[in-house]
Amino acid sequence: MAVDSQISRPIPDIEKNKLYGPYFQGLQNNKLLVQQCNKCEHVQWPARDFCNRCHDSKLGWKEIQQSGNVYTYSVMYRAFHPWYKDRLPYAVVAVELEEGIRMLGSYFGSDVESLECGMRMKASFDKVNEDVTVLTWIKDETK
Structure with missing residues (x-):
């Protein structure tokens, strides 16, 4: 890509x-x-x-805690902004964390089609610039 x-x-x-x-x-x-x-x-x-x-x-x-399970997700095949065009497909994932809180973030893995509810995920911190870091999710292969 x-x-x-x-x-x-x-x-x-x-x-x-x-x-x-x-x-x-x-x-x-x-x-x-x-x-x-x-x-x-x-x-x-x-x-x-x-x-x-x-x-x-x-x-x-x-x-x-920075890990939890996929609660729900949606795979995107169209870019809402030009930055996402070369990153398709990607997913918007809601992860239910250990404390019961659900947080949204993007998942840019090349295996986006293999996402499933219940899958273990962990937080990843994408430093966009010196002032802004955004939350993304990656698969948690440790458990």
Whole structure:
């Protein structure tokens, strides 16, 4: 697969939504961070202004495990952006992590057609530039 290195990858606008700042900082440091309520200790994703369980607004951030099982996925055969054109097919994968949280990320493996629900995956941190790292998934062959 020939990849055009002249086309920039689309990246999230980190400045637009400060609520996700700690999450993106965690990715920069190869960590998965999710919110945790300081009152009831509930962990949640995606980030919110309050606890989804007790509705308290005092939330911190907790590092979680970086592996889990494919909950669902969708294989993409059309590129929504030119950067993806030479990476087809790829998958958008929802992985259910050990804490019960589900996180989305891309899977760019050449064996994308072999993905299955329940398959073990682990986080991979794709450093796009000096400010942005995005979450992708790779198969976890350790178990």
